[in-house]
Amino acid sequence: MNKDIVFFDVETLDSEFESDKFIEFAALRVRNGQIHESCRYLLQPDQGVTGKWHTDLQIEKLGNALPLPSDRQEIMNFLGDAVLVGHEISGCLSILERKLNVRFQQPLWDTLDLSKVFFPTMHHYQLSYLADKLSLPLKDETLHPSEEKAWLTWKLFEACWKKGLKFDLSFFDHAKGFMAEWVGKDFIEQLHKEIIISFPDRPIRTDLVLTPFTDEGLFATEKIATSIPESIDWVVDNFSPGGNLEQNLPSYESRPGQVKMARLIAIGLSSSQHVVVEAGTGTGKSFAYLIPSLWSAKKTGQKVVVATHTIPLQEQLQKKDIPILEAVLPFSFRTSVLKGKSNYCCLKKWQGCLVNREILGNQQKLAVLSILVWLRETLTGDIQELSKVPGLMELWPNISADNETCIPGRCSKAGVCFLLRAKKKAEESDVLIVNHSLLFSDLKTDYNVLPEYHQLVIDEAHQIYQTALQHLGSELSVENVTRIIDNIYRPTGINFYGTVKQRLQSLASRVPSVPWEIFTKRLEEIPETCASVLEQMKELFELLSMILGMERTFRFVAQHTVKPWWAGLNIQIENLVGRLKSLLTVLESLSSVLSGDDADEIEELKYTLNGHQRDLQSFVDTLILAINVNNPKHVTWLEQSSRLYLKTSPIEVSEILREKIFSRLDSVILTSATLSVSNSFEHFLQDIGLPKSTLTAQVDSPFDYERQMQFIVVKKGMNFQNTDGEKAIELAEFIAEVAGRMNGRTMVLFTAHSMLRQTYEYLSPLLAKDGIESLAQGIQGERSTLLEAFKRNPKSVLLGANSFWEGIDIPGDTLSCVILVKLPFWPPSLPLIEARSEYLKSQGRDPFHELLLPEAVIRFKQGFGRLIRSKGDRGVVILLDDRVIEKYYGRFFLGSLPIRTHIRGENALVFRKIEEYTRDLSEELL
Structure with a gap:
């Protein structure tokens, strides 16, 4: 870059840029990649030193500091017409502009914003954190300590520039439409020009640019085949003093509790028994169930599923524990993580997002730039890899794989689909890691989410009862009903009705066997029917809000049937159920018109219609349950949080868990640090539907x-x-x-x-x-x-x-x-x-x-x-x-x-x- 760049930093007395008080300004003027000159000014605060101290300067030095106006011209001359670059620049600039009584006209680039775009998986963007993670060069010894942040800002800027120089030209073509309001736009444009000049032969890609991925890359290279040990003693010996783990892991110490736990789990898996283990903090329970699970899966050829409650534990298993075991166990194995559909990026929806950018806000457009970089690096397409930059969570529903119109096998992006990759890995893995939510989604869909398995390990098992209640219950809100109805029809934006209308002429010419005139007539019933559902739904929730009043929760009970408002509530619910059923009838009639044809386009329409029908039917089921207050095993209530919910839930799930999990699977291992009460598992076993004779153990923590x-x-x-x-x-x-x-x-x-x-x-x-x-x-x-x-x-x-x-x-x-x-x-x-x-x-x-x-x-x-x-x-x-x-x-x-x-x-x-x-x-x- 030919322009001079000034990298600067302002140190303040306050932790935030909330006042005009500050004490030091340091800057480096860089020309052609070299420091041309530097400056630092010790500035007198408007008031005495108060509050927290946030610099390394000694307080007594402030006595010799000069008010900023006396240094004004020197600072202005130093900044000149250079590009100004800082980290979290807005606060620094607002102070400088007020003090210097000037409005900077030159380009202003913020390395905070640039690093969010160019390094989208960092998760944190403090300058010191980035310096460590990106291994930025240490400060030149000739510079003053106060100039260190300006130096790191320079090096971070260079890291963004160097990474950007490797980008294909399609990145800039796509980015162009999302930068109009962004101050970093000029940086991207300068980078683009530099690539064209320095790399004239760089090809222009017109397809999706993704990390190369082949089937061979699904799993790590397998080791030379070895026979799998038959005896449980082999599992236990791994954990024993002088065993495999102690020999190969320098920091590992054999722990009696871990040995006991691993033996018990190996017995449970090999003899088809359910096992409950409470493992105190520090036991090392992850290894204690992973090694027996891997051993059992390889020995029997049957997949073991491991279910955790929290994402951090999933991440620990995937990124820390599994790689260690890959290095130390004598046999190769395959593991994978599978998450819910909404965690994965849908490349087909992503392409649509790149085309329909006018519906996105400014923050969402900046999130698009981060995703443009990320998609060139990720192998998983999992949102958990991404830093939660502003706009991302609002953008994500537009590009996630939670897509009712998706038919994976017939999608043009099936060959590079992240969700299909994850499912393929799940099918072929020996141990599959999921979360509790996905486990229960599998149960609710009659086992259509996860691949077949017969052995299950539930970690963080103290949460299993609450998770079951949550997933086996249901809830309604104005927002979630509106979202589903909007997917079917809304006056503006993408929706089923509008999309089909646009495609009708094309569909009629490609699939003439369908009676499209009948289809079109029934399709035209959708707008009015959807509007009637929304109208009735709002009336119902106005009544529910009145019933709730100022309370946060309100439970419906049998005694309420004599209340004056009960009859009105029943009428409102019956009316909404009736209108939902009318919409269901319209969708069912559309499906019946299409039933005689199996062309790809028709199958896609039927798939979408079935998804909408399932959603609407779940609303109907929830409403019918809501007014049944005489079922002692079921509860309905109102709950006000960020929005008003109508919720229903079973109150007893032990029978469901017994039927859906424990009776169906050969072996279930349940573990947590907190399962017993006063050394008894009676409460836990009764809650989840296991008999008192279940194999249980308490493993004490090794901590003193x-x-x-x-x-x-x-x-x-x-x-x-x-x-x-x-x-x-x-x-x-x-x-x-x-x-x-x-x-x-x-x-x-x-x-x-x-x-x-x-x-x-x-x-x-x-x-x-x-x-x-x-x-x-x-x-x-x-x-x-x-x-x-x-x-x-x-x-x-x-x-x-x-x-x-x-x-x-x-x-x-x-x-x-x-x-x-x-x-x-x-x-x-x-x-x-x-x-x-x-x-x-x-x-x-x-x-x-x-x-x-x-x-x-x-x-x-x-x-x-x-x-x-x-x-x-x-x-x-x-x-x-x-x-x-x-x-x-x-x-x-x-x-x-x-x-x-x-x-x-x-x-x-x-x-x-x-x-x-x-x-x-x-x-x-x-």
Whole structure:
């Protein structure tokens, strides 16, 4: 590039560019790939030094700093007519423009935006993170330390430029239509010109440009064939002292619990038994079930399916554990991951997106640029590879493989289809990794989603009951009904009705055997029928909103049938069911007109119509269930979250699980760190439909909890008689005291979002005084965003609710304190909990001891387990709910923990114990 480029950075007193206060400006002027000159200015803030300190500068140096206006001309001369490049440039520029009283006219490029386009799988785009992941060159020693960020910005810019120079010319042809409003447009255009000049012979591709992929690339190269050991002893010997794992993995240590678990699973798989194993944190359960599963699959030739609840565990198995086992096991094997259709990019829809760009917003257009790069690199087409850049999640439904018109075998892109690749790998794999959701999708469709299998491993099995309830139930909202109806007909945009009308003349000429005049007449009934469905649906939800009022949930019960609104609700539901059935009749009549022909075009139409009919029928089924309030095994309720839902669910799934999973499969292995209550599996086995005679085992964690942590129960930690506002103030003051002593590094687990939000309001200013950052779920962001922010800045306190009680893995001293606000009992008034409780009562059983208490103990164990994740972890768990020592049922909680001692006392004692603990830990580390 012939132009001079200035790479610059502004360091501020504030963590965000929210004020005019800043202290240092550093810049490098680069010409022809070399530093032509550099500058740095120490700038006087408008006010004294206050707040957090975010630079390496010494405070006393500020006394010699000059106000910015005196340096104005020098800075203006330095910037000149160069291209300006920074990382997160908008904040820096707004400050400079205000201070210099100028509006920059030259090109302004932001390496944050460029890196999101050119490196779309990074997931995080902090400059230091990118420097590490991209191995950017270290700063020139002749430069001042304050110029390091400007240097890294330059090197990141070069990395984007060098990668772009390798692109085919079709990239630029496609990108051209998506850059009109983007400030980085000129960068792409300059790159394009450079390629044309430097690489005149580069061919122009007109087809889809994808990573080369062949059938041979489905799996890694196979090892020389070896016989598979017959004996279970071989499985166990892998884990034993001096065994295969210890010989080949330098950091591996044989663990008795892992040996025990692997033996039990191998027995279960080889003798067609179901097995339940509770494996404490640090057991190494992934290897303990993967090696027996791989051995069994290779020995019998029968696939083993492994189902996890969370994506992070799927990623760990695929990207960490499996590659290790490929290197150390003596035989070759094939594994794959299969996800739901919506996770994969549909290349046919993608091509349509490139053509129909006018329907996309500006952020979605920038997401298109990232995907253009990603599709040239990915082998899977899986959205989980992509960074969630702005606009991506809004764009993704337009290009995902969750496509009711898709007939994979007849698609023009079938040869390069990501979903078909994944399914082919799944068919040919020895061990297939899925998630719980896909497992239940397979059950709901009579086993039409997954390839045939007879052995199943369910990890994170404590979630299986809730997942079953979720997937075997159903829900309606204005939004999901509207989405389905819009797919059938809407006045603007792509829809079934409009697409078919456009194709009618072509279809009639290509398939003359169909009576198209009858088809067309029935097709014209769709717009009015769809409009009537939407009208009636909105009326129904207006009534449902009135019934719900200001509550968050409302359960329908038999006593409501005498309420004045019940008759009106029945009429509204009957009317909507009638209109949905009218639309179903129209679609069925269209299918019947087409029934006599099997041309490809006709099969595609019938496939689409069948998909729409299934969706509409599910709505009808949900509505019919909703007004049946006399079924003791079923519950219907309203729930207000981001939108209003009408939900239905079975309350008892043990019979379904027994029939659909345990009776059908040869062997099912269920494992988790939290399955037992006071050393008993009775609750778990009963919930999921397994007999008490099932093979079970508890495997203790190898961690020394008595040495690695302290468990403190605070007496009078929560005054349940106080108002929520009073509780929030007391809680905020307590957390601030603890966090100050722990220097942040604290996670607080709540059972209610409302208490979390109220506590945050009081807590945030208290922590700010000590320079501690506050991170709250639903305020600064959601789970993944907050976890990354917490890991980047351990001097912070993270407040989380339900989803934070499990699946959080932060080893090391980043997390050193976990505060549990309350024992995690589900509110007994939740519709599903209330209905399940009533059902148990009707059978003469005790809902508290059979439902509320066991569920709370298991969640409590999950929250407690967030602290100690490795042998090197140290820290404190604090429980503010003294019911655990005051109530008789507290022994169930305490007896389920891996620690046998605890400290109990009021606040003063707690603070003293924390100080002693942190002092002892510091001395230990010294």
